Amino acid sequence: xxxxxxxxxxxPLPVCTLRESALRANSRALPAFLDALGxxxxxxxxxxxxxxxxxxxxxxxxxxxxxxWGITTANAQQTRVARAAGVPRVLIANELxxxxxxxxxxxxxxxxxxxxxxxxxxxVAGVERLAARIAAHPSGRPLDVLLETGxxxxxxxxxxxxxxxxxxxxxxxxxxxxxxxxxxxEGLLQTHAPEVRADEAAAVLRLAVEVARACDAAGLLAxxxxxxxSAGGSSFYDLAVRTLAxxxxxxxxxxxIRSGCYLxxxxxxxxxxxxxxxxxxxxxxxxxxxxxxxLEVWASVLSVPxxxxxxxxxxxxxxxxxxGPPALVRHARDGEERDAATLRSARIVRVNDxxxxxELPADxxxxxxxxxxxxxxHPCTTFDKWRDVHLVDDGGAVLDVLHxxx
Numbered sequence: 001x002x003x004x005x006x007x008x009x010x011x012p013l014p015v016c017t018l019r020e021s022a023l024r025a026n027s028r029a030l031p032a033f034l035d036a037l038g039x040x041x042x043x044x045x046x047x048x049x050x051x052x053x054x055x056x057x058x059x060x061x062x063x064x065x066x067x068x069w070g071i072t073t074a075n076a077q078q079t080r081v082a083r084a085a086g087v088p089r090v091l092i093a094n095e096l097x098x099x100x101x102x103x104x105x106x107x108x109x110x111x112x113x114x115x116x117x118x119x120x121x122x123x124v125a126g127v128e129r130l131a132a133r134i135a136a137h138p139s140g141r142p143l144d145v146l147l148e149t150g151x152x153x154x155x156x157x158x159x160x161x162x163x164x165x166x167x168x169x170x171x172x173x174x175x176x177x178x179x180x181x182x183x184x185x186e187g188l189l190q191t192h193a194p195e196v197r198a199d200e201a202a203a204v205l206r207l208a209v210e211v212a213r214a215c216d217a218a219g220l221l222a223x224x225x226x227x228x229x230s231a232g233g234s235s236f237y238d239l240a241v242r243t244l245a246x247x248x249x250x251x252x253x254x255x256x257i258r259s260g261c262y263l264x265x266x267x268x269x270x271x272x273x274x275x276x277x278x279x280x281x282x283x284x285x286x287x288x289x290x291x292x293x294x295l296e297v298w299a300s301v302l303s304v305p306x307x308x309x310x311x312x313x314x315x316x317x318x319x320x321x322x323x324g325p326p327a328l329v330r331h332a333r334d335g336e337e338r339d340a341a342t343l344r345s346a347r348i349v350r351v352n353d354x355x356x357x358x359e360l361p362a363d364x365x366x367x368x369x370x371x372x373x374x375x376x377x378h379p380c381t382t383f384d385k386w387r388d389v390h391l392v393d394d395g396g397a398v399l400d401v402l403h404x405x406x
Contacts (some may be wrong), residue, residue: 003225003373003397003398004397005305005396006298006390006398007332007335007336007369007396008335008396009175009335010398011390011398013163013299013313014299014313014314014318016382016383016388016390017299017391017396018056018294018295018389019292019392020391020392021393021394022264022292023263025291025292026264026265026291026292027062027063029261029290029291030262033283033287033289034047034241034257035285037238037283038074038116040283041242043241043245043255044226044253044254045241045245045318047067048070048071048072048089048258048262049063049067049072049259049263050071050072050073050074050258051073051087051156051260051378052072052073052078052380053261054404055406056079056085056402057081057082057085057377057403057405058385058402058403059154063351064087064088069091070091070116071090071091072090072091072258072260073090073093074093074094075094075101076092076096076104076229078103079108082289083115088114089115090115090116090117090118091117091230091259092118092119092120093120093185093230094119094124094156095119095120095121095123095156096126096300097118097129099129102130103133104144104355105119106133106134107137109141110139110140113401115146118143118144118228119144119145119146120145120146121145121146121171122147122148122157122167123167124158124166124170126167127145127174128174130176130177131175131177134175134400135176142176142177142178143176143177143339144228145171145180146180146230147171147178147179147181147183147211148183148184148185149183149207149208150184151200151203151204151207154185154188154204155185157184158211159219160213161207161210164211168214171357178340179221179222179224180228181212181221181227181228181230181253182212183231183232183256184204184230184231184232185231185232186204186205186239187232187233187234187235189233190233190235190236194333198239198241201236205236205239205244208231214254215375216249216251221251223251225254226252227253227254228256229254229255229256230255230257231255231256231257231258232257232259234262234270235261235270235274235277237257238277238281238283239259240255240257241255255280261378261380262291263295264293265291265379266295266322266377267329269323269324269377270291293329293375294373295376295379296329296375296383297318297319297373297376298373299312299318299374300313301370301371303368304366310357310358310360311355311356311357311358312348312355312358312372314355314374315352315353315354315355316351318354318382318385318386319382319385320381320385321376321377321381322378323352323377325377326356326376327344327348327377328340328344328373329373329374330372331370331373332370332371332372332396333369337395337396342361342364342365343372346358347359357401384404384406385406386404387404388401388402389401389402390402
């Protein structure tokens with residue numbers, strides 16, 4: 001909608017917005033930091049951000065323009081969206097085991113000789129399923145796979161070097177497959193206690209290094225291209241780079257970081273995690289690494305039925321609550337933004353499908369018809385509520401309408 005302004009109520013509410021200034025800053029900040037960290041570690045480090053966070057092709061292109069190596073996906077459907085958007089390289093950070101899923105990815109490879117795909121394996125059975133579908137529907141070139149390592153109680157991935165080597169041998173021997181490297185995912189540990197989560201993440205990363213060394217010593221890694229070593233959380237990428245950079249394999253390596261949430265950031269969940277990162281990583285402080293929350297859901301104040309209590313016109317259909325309810329971060333009345341300092345101590349205490357109930361501080365001046373911006377604590381589960389996301393400037397003027405592809 002040309003010339004539309006959120007604060008002027010030119011759009012039906014609720015509405016999901018992304019601030020252009022924050023996106024621009026975030027999109028450039030992490031690649032620049034990883035370049036500096038790679039230089040300090042004498043390692044090649046690239047960013048392959050997770051597209052499942054937004055599933056917005058326009059944001060994929062922004063990330064690629066800012067130097068990203070490719071886009072990470074989680075399944076065949078997301079991979080098809082990425083290729084249709086012109087993404088040249090996709091890392092599927094998951095095992096492909098379903099026949100239709102494998103066939104769909106092979107079809108994308110056949111359709112575009114310039115398109116590259118890498119996926120995970122963590123079992124001999126998984127290798128055999130891939131090899132069988134490739135034999136039935138060859139793409140004309142090998143499919144690169146990464147051997148996934150994991151940890152007890154985590155997600156996929158072999159749990160030890162002894163478990164890893166039979167899978168690696170199967171992948172190296174399978175027609176149509178190339179064992180291109182090793183991957184892991186330490187991100188789930190971000191919910192653990194602060195005094196243990198970094199140590200636990202480092203242990204997960206060290207197992208990936210040990211497996212890579214064992215595969216290298218056994219001559220199982222494909223000879224073409226640098227060996228890929230990949231990790232993925234949005235809060236431990238400093239640990240990932242420093243640990244993976246010490247692999248000391250017989251051949252060059254490329255460290256692939258898969259962070260997804262850096263682009264939009266959030267107001268609560270990642271704040272303490274980035275404080276931890278800045279405390280342990282000198283380069284984060286030296287380079288001034290910082291991210292700005294970009295994603296907001298604007299809603300009307302529907303009712304103020306009693307003192308210190310307001311009902312807002314947005315709910316679980318409009319924002320995710322998996323990491324806690326959103327925060328009230330901005331306030332507007334009659335088309336003008338107001339000081340929201342008092343609202344920042346408000347607390348959403350109940351979320352229904354289309355409503356949120358907020359407890360307000362005594363000095364909050366919130367009236368029926370006012371607008372509030374709700375900032376989610378986790379972007380991934382807010383994007384998937386929306387088909388259209390409005391790109392806005394800092395004054396709320398709509399610059400573009402972006403479309404999600406979930």
